[in-house]
Amino acid sequence: MSTRRLIRQTITIARRDFIATVFTPIFLLFLFAPLIMVAFSTIGAMGAQQAADHGSERVRIVAIVPDAVAPAIVEADRRARKVFRRDEEPPELVTRTPARDVAAQARATFEAANFDATAVLYGPLDRPTILYGPRGARTADYLTVLAGGALAAERLGGTLPGITPTKIAFQRQRATQGGQNQTAFLAVFGVFFLTLFLAGQVVGTMAEERSNKVIEVLAAAVPLEAVFLGKLLGMFGVAVLFIGFWGTVLGQVTSLLPPALGGVVGELSPAIGLPMFVVLFVSYFTMAYLLLGSVFLTIGAQASTMREIQMLSLPITIVQVGMFTLTLSGLSDPQGWLARVARIFPLSSPFAMAGLAAADDTLWPHLLALAWQALWVAIFVTLGARLFRRGVLQSGSTRPFWRRKRG
Structure with a gap:
């Protein structure tokens, strides 16, 4: 009792x-309280994202190559970008025709008024020289990959052969x-x-x-x-x-997630x-x-x-x-x-x-x-x-x- x-x-x-x-x-x-915190965090993130996007719109990578090579390096860039997500893509590629002093031209590219160069490639494709800025180490590596793709296409006498893969989604039975x-x-x-x-x-x-x-x-x-x-x-x-x-609330929001996130x-x-x-x-x-x-x-x-x-x-x-x-x-x-x-x-x-x-x-x-x-x-x-x-x-x-x- x-x-x-x-x-x-x-x-x-x-x-x-x-x-x-x-x-x-x-x-x-x-x-x-969580909604209030998420709202303030979202506002701050949106402001930071807008500032970052505004700056990234001017960023470019530059390849100073002869006119005969420019199409090959542009095609290599188009192929390589397919493996990147939209928010992870390298900066837009810009090609320039070499001047008499190509090294001075490459250095001057960093002072261009209409865009902000993060990496500049010049010289022969098998031994290129790449200048890069404080945040351009990865884009310099990307330009190296483009040079390799363009060189391969050039030595094959045209463009690289196209590939048509068959992609099949597979789901594991256990984690x-x-x-x-x-x-x-x-x-x-x-x-x-x-x-x-x-x-x-x-x-x-x-x-x-x-x-x-x-x-x-x-x-x-x-x-x-x-x-x-x-x-x-x-x-x-x-x-x-x-x-x-x-x-x-989160259960209802989760049901609206795209299938890709559902797989994750x-x-x-x-x-x-x-x-x-x-x-x-x-x-x-x-x-x-x-x-x-x-x-x-x-x-x-x-x-x-x-x-x-x-x-x-x-x-x-x-x-x-x-x-x-x-x-x-x-x-x-x-x-x-x-x-x-x-x-x-x-x-x-x-x-x-x-x-x-x-x-x-x-x-x-x-x-x-x-x-x-x-x-x-x-x-x-x-x-x-x-x-x-x-x-x-x-x-x-x-x-x-x-x-x-x-x-």
């Missing part, structure tokens, strides 16, 4: 915190090893990013109620363990609402299978949120002002980045000791196991890991409630434990 009562009290606290957080104007700002490694990284990064963005809000949930004495009323009515777990679950409900909203996404197939991977990813995000949230809630419960909470934000972020770094270090060697430490240590275990789900198809380690992580959630919640009871409520002090003087 006491267990049922504890569960009912925990759900009551969770519902109270969930409603108090969601039904506020600030939550709308929080919900649309490549590289695709699994990329999926593992994205899984780790996804859990890290979501917890970094969402779990940090748990820190300040106790400060306001400590300042207006509401926490004392709650502590008198229900066990502190129920208060801590209820607040943790309430904020987790807010996180689920946030993810559900943006997951739906298909290469990111996890080893354990997509349906099970989704279940495990959600489970590990839940555990990561509850683990980190319980630690943050315990630390934040010792702070009584917003200034102290702000001071705690930096160490909390360092802890999260440290867990992320530890997990990434283990991804390079899944059987190494560093990877094993990341899977066993409670705060990094959800990140490491999410990466393991993408790279390994064994299921039983995940069942063991989820039980292990749930145990530590219970330990952290219990420890946090006891520290709060003994360190704050018993003494009646509003100062955190690290600032109190021993009697």
Whole structure:
């Protein structure tokens, strides 16, 4: 009966915190924060792209070759450009007839008023001289390729023979090893990013109620363990609402992706299978949120002002980045000791196991890991409630434990 009562009290606290957080104007700002960030990033990127495009319109590569050779090098350029994406194409090719002093002509080309030369080729095709500017090393290599193509066509007595290939799209039945490694990284990064963005809000949930004495009323009515777990679950409900909203939006946007991008996404197939991977990813995000949230809630419960909470934000972020770094270090060697430490240590275990789900198809380690992580959630919640009871409520002090003087 006491267990049922504890569960009912925990759900009551969770519902109270969930409603108090969601039904506020600030939550709308929080919900649309990614859209605001994406909008500002897009505006900045568009401005930078326009500036770059405006500059790239004037950039040229120049070949100073005799009139008889110019058609061959132009044809070599036309063939070579087919392998480049539109945004990766070399600058437009310009041909010039050699003057008496071709070396001086090449140097003067960099001072042309109607375009900006990034690389200039002159001399015989088998031993060309190529001048290039600060950002023209790759275009100089490209001019070398053009010279080789033009020389081959010249010695064949015309143009190079045309090729008509038969291209057949092929789709693999299973993901490549590289695709699994990329999926593992994205899984780790996804859990890290979501917890970094969402779990940090748990820190300040106790400060306001400590300042207006509401926490004392709650502590008198229900066990502190129920208060801590209820607040943790309430904020987790807010996180689920946030993810559900943006997951739906991104799901609709993803369905509009072109087939080429869909094929790239298909290469990111996890080893354990997509349906099970989704279940495990959600489970590990839940555990990561509850683990980190319980630690943050315990630390934040010792702070009584917003200034102290702000001071705690930096160490909390360092802890999260440290867990992320530890997990990434283990991804390079899944059987190494560093990877094993990341899977066993409670705060990094959800990140490491999410990466393991993408790279390994064994299921039983995940069942063991989820039980292990749930145990530590219970330990952290219990420890946090006891520290709060003994360190704050018993003494009646509003100062955190690290600032109190021993009697």
